[in-house]
Amino acid sequence: MDADVCISGGGPAGVMLGLLLARQGVEVVVVEKHADFFRDFRGDTVHPSTLNLIDALGLRSRFDAIPHDPLPRLDAVINGIRLHAIDLSSLPRPNDFLTLMPQWDLLALLAEAGAEHPSFRLRMGVEAAGVLHERGRVAGIRTTDGEDMRAALTVAADGRDSTVRRALGLTPRSYGVPIDVLWFRLPRPTEPLPDTLLWANENGLLVTIPRPGYLQCGLLIPKSGFARVQADGLEAFRRRITTITPRLAGPVTELASLDDVKLLSVQVDRLEHWWRPGALCIGDAAHAMSPVFGVGINYAIQDAVAAAQRVGPALRDRFARDHAVDRACAAVQRRRELPTAAMQRLQRGVHGAIATGALARVVDNPPTRGQRAALRSILPALLPLAARMIGYGFRPERIR
Template sequence: MDQGQAGTQVCIAGGGPAGIMLGLLLAREGIDVTVLEKHDDFFRDFRGDTVHPSTLNLIDALGLRAGFDAIPHIPLPRLDAVINGIRLHAIDLTSLPKPNSFLTLMPQWDLLDLLAEAGAQHPSFHLRMGVEAIGVLEEKGRVVGVRTADGEDIPAELTIAADGRASTVRRALGLTPREYGVPIDVLWFRIPRPSVPLPDTLLWANEGGLLVTIPRPDYLQCGLLIPKHGFEEVKAAGVAAFRSRVADLSPRLTESVLAIESIDEVKLLSVQVDRLEQWWRPGALCIGDAAHAMSPVFGVGINYAIQDAVAAARLVIPALRTPGSLDRAEAIDRACAAVQERRQAPTAAMQAMQRRVHQAISTHSLAKIVDNPPTRGQRAALRVILPIVRRVAARLIGYGFRPERLRSSA
């Protein structure tokens, strides 16, 4: 990748979905952009896998579908949940417009490689791996670039904080998100696929808890939900108790979970939901998790980060082309404010839904949806309600509350 330069029009801290997508969109329009990613590669297993229909539509619009389809991934037109041993076809994405009437599960590092390679086709795209932004440059109250961990100053007309929920650049900007209490954490682990084929199932729930199983080509990536700060108790109980807990939630995985030989193979993913009240400062803008940390519920984190990037590109590109440095600075700040105005409401709405699901999980309400066997009343309710839920949930999960489109000139 390019080794960067002394200055740039836009400097993006963070090479996740928001940062790489925004960098690609700006470079396609000839905007000089430098993306800084503190790691030497994109390979991190705590990143989400879910690529939603709205993102697939953008992949198509960018002309990247052939490259996307060449990467191993698992399309899911329907999402099943097993509640108390009863399989429910909860979400049906085939009701969405074709061709992308499904979501797919793809390791995030593969998606980022695809977007980065597309960006590298444009001479104004500069991706610098292993370079961490730790501070910002300021002049007369305006952000004018970033400072790296190596002591390098990178001047920029616009600085983007896309460096995640623990954003260093956001902290340097003096912006603090409002945190919303989350009663759960997730234990992250992988197990082999069962020897007897298992239908693709994303959620298993009963009175004992909730388990997420994400099918990857060669294994299942799993998330066991536990009470907040409950990992120490799980570790103290030992690996046998952990295996038993997983098997109680999904008896079909009893054999597979024996592959977990030590509790050290289980990692803690701390769940948080927060949102900035102010996403920007003169010369700087926060997007993605740096602006709003999303829960894993519905797997919409990648989707919302990319939607932020698309909205930001559409709004800031005209501002970056404004003649005159003073007029351009004012136009950039108006564009940053407009990004927040456009993306804040759909983000808040989705976070509110996630928090309601957290409450249902923590009170075991999900396990009370259906008994085994279902009562007559439950069967009648499911016949009436499930078809409606399938379609509404497909729209909300597939697109979010305000799906974005590329600039028409792109």
Template sequence: MTLRTQVCIAGGGPAGVLLGLLLARERVDVVVLEKHDDFFRDFRGDTVHPSTLNLIDDLGLRSAFDTIAHKPLPKLDAVVNGVRVHAIDFTSLPKPNRFLTLMPQWDLLDMLAEAGRQHPSFHLIMGAEVTGVRRDADGRVSGVHARTAEGDLGVEASLTVAADGRDSTVREALGMQPRDYGVPADVAWFRLPEPPTPLPDTLAWISEETMLVTFPRPGYLQSGMLIPKGSFDALRAEGIDAFRARIARAVPRLAAQAAELGSFENVKLLSVQINRLDRWHTPGALLIGDAAHAMSPAFGVGINYAVQDAVAAARLLAPALRSGAESVIDRAATAVQGRRERPTAMMQRIQRAVHARIATGRGVKILDDPPTRRQRIAMRLALPLLRPLAARIVGYGFRPERLR
């Protein structure tokens, strides 16, 4: 079967579904292909940043958003060698969205997909795995090939958008290779039971041995331990008891919960990457989100940057698509990279600095416990100045996008 549309989007993550919704609102016909049958994935980020909340307000979706269970975090601490440091204060941002919130990504995607279905030009096809790209006689990308449970599917489109993640099939089919900037750490990803007494809102637990992150979800903590890149097999060889003990040393209040971690079958490896394409487009195709630039989990900004790519792309592409001229569409795709590349590079530079100095996977000593007099004075002077800057950079990123 072959479908014909104006825009075919490969990938039903935040960038793909939101771009489909935004274009459909502009009466552009869009087909979004998602290879899985549902959105339920453990390895998708949960952070919804203030800039994304602003966009949800712009879309008129706040009422629907607020009916979904989520956890607002107006402030974030870091526990550094046993010392709690008040690191980020989102209440310094403009109203109304002066907080970051945690919401399972599948709930966010379900909400956006349902909003898209209210527009007749939005078509989301689940269980459709893109296998390659189509080209016309001149070599221009003219759509994709996909595989579904019902058989092969072809989609012909004026523009193909790759929003299919860091292992993008479309990117591979186009022969495009991102520049890898190297990260010294990976993440061992696991669940812990929710403690009887909730933990204070904490960005990270940093010690001389390790770094642990915990994200509250309904009934459990989605947790990650940073480890040196390539060391997961060695970690497994030490055994689950040693891993439980490492968690308990990092966060003593979670010792009882760590004891309930059954085996390494419940611990998964999340490979951390920071990379970026030199060119995000080719005639007939555009790449956005992780397909164009994989972000580290540092500060949880991957969703935010994918969403902002989608907003910029929709604003620039919609008038070009209405014109129908291939040259105009390709210029608009080029303009998307022109708008989003520098903010992305700036955030990746910060992430690389964090991984070089703090999130190395090997632990780091930043403060004494208790802090020395010099450390106390430095924190007293520096933190009040850094908190609003950190809130702005983490909450909005560089060059935040709005619908208008």
């Protein structure tokens, strides 16, 4: 064997799993098709559940040395009414906030921690082309360069378009999503603007993620509607942003071209079977998450923790290793399938509210008497529940 475990994909799930297995003395190799981590990721949120894991790994001082933006609260502006929609300060300290950190910095931190263990290998610029089979089991991967890497367990952590998953003959069930997202950057307004995640009215819905020096913006559009946006042109796009968020009337003039607007095709899917004898899928390879609540990275990392804590001990069974590994893979799916399905169901509910315009009708301007009463009584009661759901997800994992 070239390794006990071969992981295809150097994203959050793959690198975290490699680190956790190496801490147990497992021989692990992670292959990543890109030559470095420095790419424009759209998901940069690190939630309290992941911060708790960073603390458990003893990496907090290194994490805090990397520039990042803690956000304990985020507002939503609906029909001009500002709502304090997300407040994580009710969560246990010290991780009572989410933070924005470039994903390449988070991956570099985890990879450096993994490299401190002699059983951890990270091979950049190496891409899986398929899987190897031996005695009816998956026995490793074959790279695009024709190299064979044999392993007792092969892990697909190579994203929603996973090559390894396809080679395993696994096809996820896709859940219809009525929206896509157009991503672009705008400078921050010259006048101070409270940290605001969402702007919504009858003209549309805009996400604004505050980052150092600029706003990462996401305009929600109907599925496959980007061609219409391109046909309407840049000025129409600018007007649409301004009608949703008047405070961005100045910054949106800095958007020079629709070439600076990137399409994120939103999809939600999940495998019925996450494993085959000798192979396991985790992260986006097992379940593509919607951008709603920004939990994709954190759910991928939760998968990695669950896998490490079950696969590591199974690999030490020298008498029935293959059987123990397969049982561990089945246990990972049992552990992570329900919380994943619950979050996806919640995301799909939000998609429906967006598509029908119900989200933009949550509160009128001015609010009705009933809406005012709800904002005073119901919303404060829901905030702690929302904080736990967004901050931890369903069934957060802990490192033992």
